[in-house]
Amino acid sequence: MNTIRYDFRSDTVTKPSAAMRTAMAEAEVGDDVYGDDPTVNRLEQRMAAMLGKDAAIFVASGTQSNLLALMSYCGRGDEFMAGQDAHCYKYEAGGAAVLGSIQPQPIAHQADGTMALNDIEAAIKSGDIHFATTKVIALENTLGGRVLPVDYMEAVGEIAARHGLGLHLDGARAFNASVALGMNIKDFTAAFDSVSICLSKGLGAPVGSVLVGRSDLIETARRHRKMLGGGMRQSGILAAAGLYALDHNIVRLSEDHRRAKQLAHGLARYDALSVTQPNTNIIFVEIDRRVGDSFTDFLVQRGVGITGRYGQQRWVTHLNIDDEAVDGALELVAEFFQRH
Numbered sequence: 001m002n003t004i005r006y007d008f009r010s011d012t013v014t015k016p017s018a019a020m021r022t023a024m025a026e027a028e029v030g031d032d033v034y035g036d037d038p039t040v041n042r043l044e045q046r047m048a049a050m051l052g053k054d055a056a057i058f059v060a061s062g063t064q065s066n067l068l069a070l071m072s073y074c075g076r077g078d079e080f081m082a083g084q085d086a087h088c089y090k091y092e093a094g095g096a097a098v099l100g101s102i103q104p105q106p107i108a109h110q111a112d113g114t115m116a117l118n119d120i121e122a123a124i125k126s127g128d129i130h131f132a133t134t135k136v137i138a139l140e141n142t143l144g145g146r147v148l149p150v151d152y153m154e155a156v157g158e159i160a161a162r163h164g165l166g167l168h169l170d171g172a173r174a175f176n177a178s179v180a181l182g183m184n185i186k187d188f189t190a191a192f193d194s195v196s197i198c199l200s201k202g203l204g205a206p207v208g209s210v211l212v213g214r215s216d217l218i219e220t221a222r223r224h225r226k227m228l229g230g231g232m233r234q235s236g237i238l239a240a241a242g243l244y245a246l247d248h249n250i251v252r253l254s255e256d257h258r259r260a261k262q263l264a265h266g267l268a269r270y271d272a273l274s275v276t277q278p279n280t281n282i283i284f285v286e287i288d289r290r291v292g293d294s295f296t297d298f299l300v301q302r303g304v305g306i307t308g309r310y311g312q313q314r315w316v317t318h319l320n321i322d323d324e325a326v327d328g329a330l331e332l333v334a335e336f337f338q339r340h
């Protein structure tokens with residue numbers, strides 16, 4: 001394996017800083033299954049307050065958080081609706097179906113990443129004994145690094161309310177969206193009954209997500225977290241990293257967005273590359289077939305970590321990508337195109 005010098009694979013690769021590790025080491029802890037961990041309790045209360053919701057629960061991962069949310073809305077044989085490319089539908093190993101006996105109803109995305117409101121409305125099922133009963137609509141924002149408009153989320157919220165459905169936001173990167181829009185996270189997530197936020201992506205904590213929402217949902221999620229083996233004990237050590245991240249790593253997300261723009265600008269200079277202009281910290285690059293895999297191979301061999309998944313290159317900026325990493329990577333890109 002090559003040593004990675006500049007790691008653009010994901011914002012999950014960030015390592016806790018010395019100051020974050022100190023906060024973890026000094027965390028006051030207790031047994032969180034008994035509700036006794038003061039640091040976990042502080043993190044949960046703080047997230048609930050930040051988002052203007054009743055309650056929150058600290059969990060091991062974003063995948064667990066989404067699963068707990070879906071299981072809180074849906075019983076066996078119920079249905080959740082989500083975009084065809086939604087993480088909770090496509091990238092969570094079918095957990096809702098396997099562990100929750102919940103049927104997914106995927107909806108095609110429009111070119112702008114939204115789901116057509118007509119498609120959502122047409123797919124809602126209730127009453128008829130032939131159907132699984134729709135209980136919740138799940139949105140994702142950002143979606144592939146793209147910020148979807150607040151009025152779209154509100155419009156889906158109106159549909160959900162009209163049909164008596166829940167509305168969940170997979171907001172793994174919701175802070176990236178709120179920073180990009182210059183909007184308070186509370187206003188950004190106002191339409192939702194529940195929101196899942198990742199601490200271990202752009203916010204730079206080593207572990208954890210928080211599910212925030214209506215108290216009845218969070219109470220049910222607490223039971224399911226225990227059932228899934230996700231009840232942790234002195235997890236204040238981990239929650240302390242999350243609290244540190246909320247204090248220090250939100251405002252600075254704008255730096256990641258600036259560097260992503262710089263990177264996109266640098267890559268777009270080459271005719272062989274077709275680059276999406278980023279809203280936040282994720283860039284997708286389509287590579288001309290004549291250049292093909294040799295471009296990715298060249299970069300990877302020289303220590304640039306990028307993912308070539310989903311039929312294109314993905315570059316992600318984060319806490320451990322500084323200006324030098326962006327410049328260094330772009331120099332290697334220039335070197336490749338001088339040779340080809």
Ligand SMILES: *Cc1c(COP(=O)(O)O)cnc(C)c1O
Binds near residue numbers: 062064087088
């Ligand atoms: C990463 C991610 C998750 C899941 O997070 P894990 O902590 O890796 O399980 C969920 N939704 C979205 C949109 C994500 O990007």
